[in-house]
Amino acid sequence: MAASKTVGDVLRARGVSRRGFMKFCAATASLMALPPGMVNAVAAALEKARRPSVLWLPFQECTGCTESLTRSHSPTVEGLIFDAISLDYHHTLQAAAGHQAEAALHAAMEENYGNYLLLVDGSIPSKDKAFYSCTAGVSHYDMLVEAAKGAAALVAIGTCAAYGGLPRANPNPTGAVGVQDIIKDKPIINVSGCPPIPVVITGVLAHYLTFGTIPELDKYGRPMAFFGQNIHDRCYRRPFYDRGEFAETFDDEGAKKGYCLYKLGCKGPTTYNACATAKWNSGVSFPVQSGHGCIGCSEPDFWDKGSFYRPLSAGYWGDAKTVGIAGAAGAAIGLAAAAAARSRQKKAQKEEQA
């Protein structure tokens, strides 16, 4: 049975030499943001690790998370991790369809009951609006509840699965919520991001594969190895922020010189993700490096936190200048209202007297 082979067995069966295995372990340790000195520990653990069965259930999603993950082609470390696990069900990626596919899903769940890893992407409409999102006649709410029963752990991939994401944005017509709002009795790892960086997804899977445990999580349930620092603290443009050199528009001299994008709405200071170090497209670049501020896509409710182009300091009320003007205007209106009220009072008094 596929699930009983060790990862070491799988790699050897593919003709991977010990050197190749060590390279795989070095890259995997790097993927998991472990110090390079731990490569031997990773090798020892992977050698003996059993292949866990993994089920991927896509719900109310745009498929961006699956796309992000599949942007690497085998043979790669990411590809091997997916060979090393036994991806028993992914209805977007798999060739099987219809009744056979659903039968395969239930067979996998039964065979590995209590031991499979359940990956979810996409938000889930809540119970009373469950009809908004279904597959094969079954609502995603019911699918999640049933599949979670036999899962060892759940991984919510993407901001939608973790916190509700875009569907949850005001006015949330489908009642969308994240996995953690429905499942309360199983360990859940939130790998947020819209989409998450591919190496973050595979790094989390690699950790589970290697150590069989959940990595250390932050207060939003995200692995500390990738979400422990905010973009601002790891941003290479930080010296400009510290010196107060900001781009004021997207095409001014400051923007061309690569100044800090704080004034153009960068949400780096309040966003926790690995974009500034791991970057995107295998380390090519990330939004700030390409000249656009961070939009905070790994944070809960980021769609409802005001404009992507207003600086953080402006809050929800507009930019600082507007706040000042609004305050002054408010005071002026207050005074004017008082004056108007007084004049009405006087008029009323006069009319009474008359």
Added chain:
Amino acid sequence: MSGLEGISVKVESSGCSETESWGNAVPILHEIRHALARLLEQGEATIIDLRSIPMGPGDERRLFDALGEGELRAELDALGRSTIRESRYPAVWIVEHFNGNDEVVGRFVEITWIPSILQAQAEDVRAGLDSLAESLAADAGK
């Protein structure tokens, strides 16, 4: 379209002047300096994972320019290409791992007498010995 020529474009990848350095290459070079001293005095090797360090555009190239090329260059063909080369400073090795699509999956600077991946691995040696013995036996049998 007229007017586009008036938009000045700055190409980041062309040779940047030193004044625009984002400044992450020099701290890493210092770390390498300390690691080399540790190697000589205590025999302790160090591995630096370049993936975990925030690099601005051009930082990595500046680092590799500073490290330069040494006498030794090895290419490993396992699960895609890997290159192991000694920099101009002996015992400072740059190890880069690529996948089948030539995308980087790991980049390390190893300060050590010889990177362990260059050595033959015991399991492979054992498998090789069995295979050699088998093919000699098969030849003898003919």
